[in-house]
Amino acid sequence: MVRDAGRLIRHVHSWMSRPLPPPPAALRRGPLRRGAFDTRARSPRLTSLLGAALGVAFLICFVTGLLSHLIQHPPAWFGWPSRPVGLYRVTQGVHVATGLASVPLLGAKLWSVYPRLFSWPPVRDPAHAIERASIAALVAAALFQLISGILNIARWYEPMPFFFTAGHYWSAWLAIGALLAHIGVQLPIIRTALTRPSPEHAPAGALTRRGLLGAVGVAAGLITVATAGQTVAPLAPVSVLAPRRPRTGPQQLPVNKTAGGAGVRDAIFDPAYRLALTGPGRTESLSLADLAALPQHTVVLPISCVEGWSATATWTGVRLRDLIARAGLDPEGAEAYVESLEARGRYRATTVPPPHARDPYTLLALRLGGQPLHPDHGYPARLIAPNRPGVLQTKWVGRITVRRAS
Ligand SMILES: Nc1nc2c(c(=O)[nH]1)N[C@H]1C(S)=C(S)[C@@H](COP(=O)(O)O)O[C@H]1N2
Numbered sequence: 001m002v003r004d005a006g007r008l009i010r011h012v013h014s015w016m017s018r019p020l021p022p023p024p025a026a027l028r029r030g031p032l033r034r035g036a037f038d039t040r041a042r043s044p045r046l047t048s049l050l051g052a053a054l055g056v057a058f059l060i061c062f063v064t065g066l067l068s069h070l071i072q073h074p075p076a077w078f079g080w081p082s083r084p085v086g087l088y089r090v091t092q093g094v095h096v097a098t099g100l101a102s103v104p105l106l107g108a109k110l111w112s113v114y115p116r117l118f119s120w121p122p123v124r125d126p127a128h129a130i131e132r133a134s135i136a137a138l139v140a141a142a143l144f145q146l147i148s149g150i151l152n153i154a155r156w157y158e159p160m161p162f163f164f165t166a167g168h169y170w171s172a173w174l175a176i177g178a179l180l181a182h183i184g185v186q187l188p189i190i191r192t193a194l195t196r197p198s199p200e201h202a203p204a205g206a207l208t209r210r211g212l213l214g215a216v217g218v219a220a221g222l223i224t225v226a227t228a229g230q231t232v233a234p235l236a237p238v239s240v241l242a243p244r245r246p247r248t249g250p251q252q253l254p255v256n257k258t259a260g261g262a263g264v265r266d267a268i269f270d271p272a273y274r275l276a277l278t279g280p281g282r283t284e285s286l287s288l289a290d291l292a293a294l295p296q297h298t299v300v301l302p303i304s305c306v307e308g309w310s311a312t313a314t315w316t317g318v319r320l321r322d323l324i325a326r327a328g329l330d331p332e333g334a335e336a337y338v339e340s341l342e343a344r345g346r347y348r349a350t351t352v353p354p355p356h357a358r359d360p361y362t363l364l365a366l367r368l369g370g371q372p373l374h375p376d377h378g379y380p381a382r383l384i385a386p387n388r389p390g391v392l393q394t395k396w397v398g399r400i401t402v403r404r405a406s
C-alpha cells in the first residue's frame, strides 16, 4: 500500500518535471531576448522583503474584511458584541488603510519580478507551468481586490458590472488561497533571501535597493496619511485623497445616500407618518409626537461606513430596548427587524441582534447634534447602534418588528 503510494508520487513527480520541447529560438526577441532587463536593483532579497510586507498587509486586510462580512451576514455560529462602541470603526479603518498601503507595495513587487514574465523558455516542464498559472491567479486576484476596493471607496460603480460586495468577497478567498500556496512554494527561496546578509551594492547612479525600499515605504505612508483622515478626524486637513471628511455634510456629518436618492421625500414629510411597532400579537402606531413624548436619551456614537469613512456624532432619541418592552417582549432575549420607508434598496432593512437590541446605547434616533435629523440623515427617525457597520444603521425608519431571538 505505502510502497504503491510512494511509487505513484515518484511517478507523478517525474512526469511533472519531464522537460517540455523548447520553443523555436526565433521567438527569442524583444523582452524575451537574453539580458533584456537591467537586474541590478532587482534581487530575490528585494522581492522577498516586499513580499513579506505585502503578505502582512494582505493578511490583516483579509482578516478585517472577513470580519466585516461576518458582521453584515452573520451565520448562526457568529456573534458580534455591541461594545466597545468603536471597535468596528477601528477594524474597518484598518481594512481600508492596509488595502490602500498595499498599492505601492504591490506595484514595487510586480516591478521587481515582471522580467520573469519573459523568462526563457516560457515553460520548462508541467510543474513549472502550474507554478506560473498559480502566480497569474494570485496577481489577478490581488489586482482585482485593490482596484475594486478603491472603486468602492471612491463610490465609482460603473466600471464594475457585478455586485461589489460579492465580487470582492469571493475574490478575497481566491487571493488568500493563492497567496498561501505561493508562500508555501517560495518558502525555501524566501528563507535564503532573507537570512543571507545584503550582498553587493548597486553601482553609483543606479537605483539602490535600499533607496527603492525607502521610496516604497514613503509612498505607502503618504497614501495612508492622505486617506486616513476620512476616519481619523485630526488628519482630515491633510487627507487630500480621502473621498469623505468626517465633518463635511449636513449637520457636520457625511451622507451615504440622500433622501432624494432613496425616493423617500414624500413619505418622510407626510403628516400622516406613523411608526409601526409590532410585537407578538400586537401592533401600535406611534406618531412623531408620541415618540417625542417617550423618555429621550442622548449618546455619542460613530457612523462607521464599510467604505472606510467614519464620524462621531451626538444622537438623541428613544432606546430600542424601551420600544421592545413596549411591544411586549423582554429586551434581554429579543431582536428587532427594522425597516425603512425606502421602498427598494439593499440597505432598506436590517435585523438588530440581541447584544445590540438590549444595549442602552442603541436608539431610534430623532435628533442629531440637538436638532431634528436632516432628511439625508434619516428624518424622521433612524437607527443608531454601537459597534455596527454604517450600512446597518437604517435611515427613515417606518416599521420595527420585535421578536424573540432564535
Ligand atoms: N434606508 C437606508 N438606510 C441607510 C442606507 C441606505 O442606503 N438606506 N445607507 C447606510 C449606509 S451604507 C451608511 S454608511 C449610513 C450613513 O448614514 P448617514 O448618511 O446619515 O451618514 O446610513 C445607512 N443607512
Ligand SMILES: [Mo]
Residues within 6 Å of the ligand: 256, 304, 305, 306, 307, 390, 391
Ligand atoms: Mo456605508
